[in-house]
Amino acid sequence: MEQIDKKAAILIEAEKLFADQDFDAVSVRDLAKAANVNIAMISYYFGSKEKLFEELIISRMANSQTTIQSIATDPARTSIEKLMAVVDFYTDRLMNNPNVHRMINRELSSSNRPELRELLISKIETNKTYIGKMLEEGKANGTFRPDADMGLVMINLFACIQYIVGSPYYSCKMLDVPTEAQLFDPEFRTRIKTYFKELFSHYLLKK
Amino acid sequence: MEQIDKKAAILIEAEKLFADQDFDAVSVRDLAKAANVNIAMISYYFGSKEKLFEELIISRMANSQTTIQSIATDPARTSIEKLMAVVDFYTDRLMNNPNVHRMINRELSSSNRPELRELLISKIETNKTYIGKMLEEGKANGTFRPDADMGLVMINLFACIQYIVGSPYYSCKMLDVPTEAQLFDPEFRTRIKTYFKELFSHYLLKK
DNA sequence: TTGATTAAAACAAACGTTTAATTAATGGTA
DNA sequence: TACCATTAATTAAACGTTTGTTTTAATCAA
Numbered sequence: 447m448e449q450i451d452k453k454a455a456i457l458i459e460a461e462k463l464f465a466d467q468d469f470d471a472v473s474v475r476d477l478a479k480a481a482n483v484n485i486a487m488i489s490y491y492f493g494s495k496e497k498l499f500e501e502l503i504i505s506r507m508a509n510s511q512t513t514i515q516s517i518a519t520d521p522a523r524t525s526i527e528k529l530m531a532v533v534d535f536y537t538d539r540l541m542n543n544p545n546v547h548r549m550i551n552r553e554l555s556s557s558n559r560p561e562l563r564e565l566l567i568s569k570i571e572t573n574k575t576y577i578g579k580m581l582e583e584g585k586a587n588g589t590f591r592p593d594a595d596m597g598l599v600m601i602n603l604f605a606c607i608q609y610i611v612g613s614p615y616y617s618c619k620m621l622d623v624p625t626e627a628q629l630f631d632p633e634f635r636t637r638i639k640t641y642f643k644e645l646f647s648h649y650l651l652k653k
Numbered sequence: 654m655e656q657i658d659k660k661a662a663i664l665i666e667a668e669k670l671f672a673d674q675d676f677d678a679v680s681v682r683d684l685a686k687a688a689n690v691n692i693a694m695i696s697y698y699f700g701s702k703e704k705l706f707e708e709l710i711i712s713r714m715a716n717s718q719t720t721i722q723s724i725a726t727d728p729a730r731t732s733i734e735k736l737m738a739v740v741d742f743y744t745d746r747l748m749n750n751p752n753v754h755r756m757i758n759r760e761l762s763s764s765n766r767p768e769l770r771e772l773l774i775s776k777i778e779t780n781k782t783y784i785g786k787m788l789e790e791g792k793a794n795g796t797f798r799p800d801a802d803m804g805l806v807m808i809n810l811f812a813c814i815q816y817i818v819g820s821p822y823y824s825c826k827m828l829d830v831p832t833e834a835q836l837f838d839p840e841f842r843t844r845i846k847t848y849f850k851e852l853f854s855h856y857l858l859k860k
Numbered sequence: 861t862t863g864a865t866t867a868a869a870a871c872a873a874a875c876g877t878t879t880a881a882t883t884a885a886t887g888g889t890a
Numbered sequence: 891t892a893c894c895a896t897t898a899a900t901t902a903a904a905c906g907t908t909t910g911t912t913t914t915a916a917t918c919a920a
Binding site: 468552571602608649 | 820
C-alpha cells in the first residue's frame with residue numbers, strides 16, 4: 447500500500463528531529479526511520495540531506511514581510527499602536543512555529559552553512575528595515591524619545607523571543623514554567639506580550 | 654623537539670573551532686590539524702572528543718557566582734544600583750568570553766548532550782536565584798513597581814546579550830555594526846549597558 | 861507493458877578511537 | 891657525572907563503525 451505523500455511525511459518528521467538536534471546529529475537513517483520510509487527516499491525526493499534541510503527551513507519560514515509592512519505603513523495606527531501590533535504579531539508568529547525558529551536560531555549562530563545563513567538574514571532584514579523606519583517615524587512625529595536606541599529595541603524584541611523559543615528547556619527552568627508546552631500556551635504568550643508592551647512604552651514614550 | 658603544552662594548544666584551537674561550528678561539524682582531525690598535534694593526542698589527553706568538549710566548556714566557564722552574590726547582597730548599594738552593577742558585570746563577562754558563551758548558547762538550544770546541558774543550567778540557576786531575590790527585594794522596599802515582571806526582566810537581560818554574543822554575524826547585520834570585532838569593543842559595550850540601564854530604570858522605577 | 865515507486869544491499873568516504881612502535885624525559889644508583 | 895631502567899609523550903597506521911549516497915532489482919499502478 448502506497449503512502450499518499452511520503453515527501454510530506456519526511457518533512458514533518460525532519461522538522462521535529464532538526465528542531466531538537468544539530469544537523470549533523472540527525473542521520474538520514476534516523477530521518478527515514480521516523481518518517482517510516484526507505485533511506486533512499488531522502489536522496490530521491492530532495493537530492494541530499496542538506497537540500498532537505500534547506501527546503502524544510504525555507505518552506506516552513508512563513509512570509510511575514512507583507513504583514514509587517516502593512517502594520518508599519520498603516521495610516522490608521524499611531525506609532526505606539528504599530529509597535530504594540532508588531533509585538534503581538536512577532537510573539538505569535540514565533541510561538542506558533544517553534545520548531546523552525548529553533549532551526550533558524552541555530553543556523554544563525556554557526557557558520558556551518560554560510561549560504562543558508564545569508565539567505566535567512568536577507569529575509570529577516572527586510573522586516574528589520576520596515577520596523578526601523580516605523581520607529582524612526584515615531585521619533586520624528588514626537589511620539590518617542592529622540593535619544594532612544596531603536597536598534598537595540600528591535601534586536602531586544604527579536605532576540606528575547608527567539609531565545610525563549612530556541613531554548614525552551616532552558617527557558618522553562620529560568621522562568622519557572624513547569625512544562626515546555628506551557629511555554630507556548632496563550633497564557634504565557636499574553637505574559638510576554640504584556641511585558642514587552644509595558645517595557646517599551648515606559649522606555650520610548652515621552653513623560 | 655617536544656612542545657611544552659600540547660594539551661593547552663588543543664584547548665585553544667578547540668575553543669575557536671567549536672565557537673563557530675557545531676560539535677559534530679568539527680572532526681578530531683580538524684582539531685588535531687589546527688592544534689598541530691597528532692590525532693591520537695585528543696584521546697590521550699582527554700579520553701574522547703566529547704570529554705574534550707565538556708572539559709573545554711567547564712574550564713572556560715568562569716565562576717561568576719561569587720561576584721553576583723556579592724553584588725546582590727551588598728548592603729552599601731541600593732536596589733537600582735545593584736541592578737546596574739549586574740548589567741555591567743553580565744555584559745562584560747559575556748563580551749570578554751564570547752567563544753565559550755557561543756558554545757553554551759548552542760548547548761542550551763539542543764538536547765544533544767543532555768547531561769552537559771543540565772550541568773550548565775544548574776550553574777546558571779544559582780545566579781538567577783540571587784538576582785531574583787535582589788529584584789524581589791527591590792519590590793519589597795518600595796523601589797520597584799510591584800507589578801513588574803521580574804522573571805522576564807531577568808531572562809530579557811540574559812537572552813539578549815547571550816543572543817548578540819552567540820550570533821555575532823547576524824547581530825552585526827541587524828545592528829549595523831560593520832565588523833564582529835566592533836561588537837565586542839568598549840564603545841558597543843557602553844551602548845548595551847546604557848540601553849539596559851535606561852530600559853529597566855524606566856520600566857521598574859515608580860514614577 | 862510502461863514508468864513510477866519501493867526496498868535492500870552495496871558503496872566509498874569520513875568518523876572517533878586504538879594499537880603498536882618509537883622517541884623523549886625522568887629518577888635512582890654507582 | 892655516567893649509566894640504566896622506567897615512565898611518559900608522540901607518531902603513523904590501522905581499527906571497526908557510521909556516515910550520506912547510489913545501485914540494483916523487485917513491485918506496483920495505469
